[in-house]
Amino acid sequence: MLSRTVWALCPASAIMSTGTFVVSQPLNYRGGARVNPADGSGTEKAFEPATGRVIATFTCSGEKEVNLAVEDARAAFRTWKKKSGMERCRVLLEAARIIRERKDEIAAVETINNGKSVFEARLDIDTSWQCLEYYAGLAGSLAGEHIQLPGGSFGYTRREPLGVCVGIGAWNYPFQIACWKSAPALACGNAMIFKPSPFTPVSALLLAEIYTQAGVPPGLFNVVQGGAATGQLLCQHQDVAKVSFTGSVPTGSKIMEMSAKGIKPVTLELGGKSPLIIFSDCDMPNAVKGALMANFLTQGEVCCNGTRVFVQKDILDKFTAEVVRQTQKIKIGDPLLEDTRMGPLINGPHLERVLEFVRLAREQGAKVLCGGDPYVPEDPKLKGGYYMTPCVLTDCRDDMTCVKEEIFGPVMSILSFDTEAEVLERANNTSFGLAAGVFTRVWQREWPSDHRVLLPTQDSVCGDGGCGVCVLTAGRPKEEHPGTQQHDFQMLNVDLGAFEKRLYFQLSQQGAGRQSLELPPLSHA
Numbered sequence: 001m002l003s004r005t006v007w008a009l010c011p012a013s014a015i016m017s018t019g020t021f022v023v024s025q026p027l028n029y030r031g032g033a034r035v036n037p038a039d040g041s042g043t044e045k046a047f048e049p050a051t052g053r054v055i056a057t058f059t060c061s062g063e064k065e066v067n068l069a070v071e072d073a074r075a076a077f078r079t080w081k082k083k084s085g086m087e088r089c090r091v092l093l094e095a096a097r098i099i100r101e102r103k104d105e106i107a108a109v110e111t112i113n114n115g116k117s118v119f120e121a122r123l124d125i126d127t128s129w130q131c132l133e134y135y136a137g138l139a140g141s142l143a144g145e146h147i148q149l150p151g152g153s154f155g156y157t158r159r160e161p162l163g164v165c166v167g168i169g170a171w172n173y174p175f176q177i178a179c180w181k182s183a184p185a186l187a188c189g190n191a192m193i194f195k196p197s198p199f200t201p202v203s204a205l206l207l208a209e210i211y212t213q214a215g216v217p218p219g220l221f222n223v224v225q226g227g228a229a230t231g232q233l234l235c236q237h238q239d240v241a242k243v244s245f246t247g248s249v250p251t252g253s254k255i256m257e258m259s260a261k262g263i264k265p266v267t268l269e270l271g272g273k274s275p276l277i278i279f280s281d282c283d284m285p286n287a288v289k290g291a292l293m294a295n296f297l298t299q300g301e302v303c304c305n306g307t308r309v310f311v312q313k314d315i316l317d318k319f320t321a322e323v324v325r326q327t328q329k330i331k332i333g334d335p336l337l338e339d340t341r342m343g344p345l346i347n348g349p350h351l352e353r354v355l356e357f358v359r360l361a362r363e364q365g366a367k368v369l370c371g372g373d374p375y376v377p378e379d380p381k382l383k384g385g386y387y388m389t390p391c392v393l394t395d396c397r398d399d400m401t402c403v404k405e406e407i408f409g410p411v412m413s414i415l416s417f418d419t420e421a422e423v424l425e426r427a428n429n430t431s432f433g434l435a436a437g438v439f440t441r442v443w444q445r446e447w448p449s450d451h452r453v454l455l456p457t458q459d460s461v462c463g464d465g466g467c468g469v470c471v472l473t474a475g476r477p478k479e480e481h482p483g484t485q486q487h488d489f490q491m492l493n494v495d496l497g498a499f500e501k502r503l504y505f506q507l508s509q510q511g512a513g514r515q516s517l518e519l520p521p522l523s524h525a
């Protein structure tokens with residue numbers, strides 16, 4: 001098998017296989033080309049989690065490099081802001097088209113650097129080009145308002161771009177996060193400097209190259225590499241107009257503090273400990289599938305996972321037994337293989353942290369029904385990878401660490417409840433609210449309106465916005481939707497220049513909504 005050093009030369013993910021990919025080109029992107037940073041504060045290594053192999057060594061950008069990236073972005077902004085929305089739309093649509101065309105290749109790179117299975121990475125790439133198409137569609141219709149004033153006078157508003165925006169990403173959805181941040185920024189006429197997580201520095205470069213190929217001016221989308229120190233330089237830069245951040249709550253709080261000093265607006269996509277409520281009137285196979293997805297996709301490294309699984313008592317045993325049966329059948333292994341459903345965690349220290357949560361849960365009285373152990377696949381080339389078996393915990397209480405803290409790994413905590421009022425109270429009792437899911441025949445419920453709402457408990461948002469509130473809303477009469485059983489609420493924010501918080505509620509029904517992604521079952525049960 002060939003070693004892939006310059007992935008852009010050949011479009012084939014077919015020749016990418018686990019254990020071969022290395023990156024030798026520079027990982028910074030400035031002025032429309034890959035560059036070595038002008039200065040640096042130490043080096044970092046990026047790994048292939050499936051094998052533990054180093055795939056890239058790079059320099060963390062210092063002040064000089066950050067300044068150059070901002071200068072280039074400012075220059076490009078001067079050109080880009082003059083374009084009409086329709087012109088910006090055209091470029092974004094072209095970028096979306098290229099992403100769609102190169103989907104398999106981008107997905108393979110994402111899998112190699114992140115560890116998630118390739119079938120999931122492809123879905124991430126789909127949501128990436130869809131995001132570009134969505135904001136491209138909005139670009140042409142961004143308009144101001146006309147306000148009639150007394151005496152025949154009038155006022156009007158214009159929508160103006162902010163300037164150079166900074167995007168700082170987490171490692172769990174590297175390419176998708178870069179798209180979700182840059183698409184609205186660019187659609188509104190801004191420039192962006194994106195800093196990926198140092199764990200996943202690679203795929204943002206593909207996006208940068210694609211934007212250039214699609215026709216954005218050189219310097220409009222730049223990539224700088226590094227960790228906290230580089231991120232701080234970006235947030236504190238006086239010519240940066242806005243910061244959009246995805247990551248943990250503690251870092252988000254620091255970003256907000258730094259940005260406040262420069263009176264910069266921020267958007268924060270943070271962590272969560274979301275409830276998933278399974279009522280006894282649910283469609284059981286659907287609810288089990290939902291619980292597996294809400295805990296084990298991307299090895300459980302998903303911000304809006306439903307990790308507190310509240311199950312109504314009369315179905316607790318049956319539900320739990322089926323969840324455990326299917327969890328034990330999840331195929332763990334080489335994430336580039338088509339039938340793998342769970343790959344390695346992002347790195348060694350994170351694996352240790354997740355395993356420690358399981359140990360602590362046991363100590364605090366939870367019962368480990370399956371998983372929670374390190375896993376070594378049979379394939380010799382995977383021996384150095386960061387694998388664990390997906391874990392189901394039961395006998396959990398609300399005060400346990402595993403129920404209160406974000407584990408960010410494949411660990412499901414099952415809790416039981418009796419009544420609806422009780423479960424809503426307990427589900428809402430967290431400072432880590434981000435999303436929520438409910439399985440019930442909701443149309444058949446006569447819920448008083450004050451029981452319908454799961455409230456957000458922090459201003460943490462998901463998808464550059466959303467995920468903060470979940471409303472059980474029964475909008476349509478039951479007879480229109482016979483057999484509707486799953487209601488899965490997800491939020492996205494329509495995040496434009498002003499980045500105000502607007503919530504998007506998605507009602508999924510059987511055969512619709514999220515299921516239209518055509519996810520194969522996570523478990524091979």
Ligand SMILES: NC(=O)c1ccc[n+]([C@@H]2O[C@H](COP(=O)([O-])OP(=O)(O)OC[C@H]3O[C@@H](n4cnc5c(N)ncnc54)[C@H](O)[C@@H]3O)[C@@H](O)[C@H]2O)c1
Pocket residue numbers: 168169170171172173195196197198226227228229230231232235246247248249250251252254255268269270271272302303304406408460461462463464
């Ligand atoms: N809400 C969402 O949509 C969403 C999506 C993905 C991940 N997340 C959350 O992200 C977390 C996992 O990601 P992570 O471990 O990469 O988070 P993190 O907070 O450690 O790092 C996120 C990014 O911030 C940078 N950074 C770290 N310290 C910084 C500082 N002082 N100043 C500026 N930048 C700094 C990092 O280099 C990285 O690029 C989880 O809590 C997860 O829930 C949320």
Ligand SMILES: O=CCc1c[nH]cn1
Pocket residue numbers: 172173176177180246269301302303304462463464
């Ligand atoms: O990880 C949380 C959800 C998400 C995915 N991409 C951006 N946010």
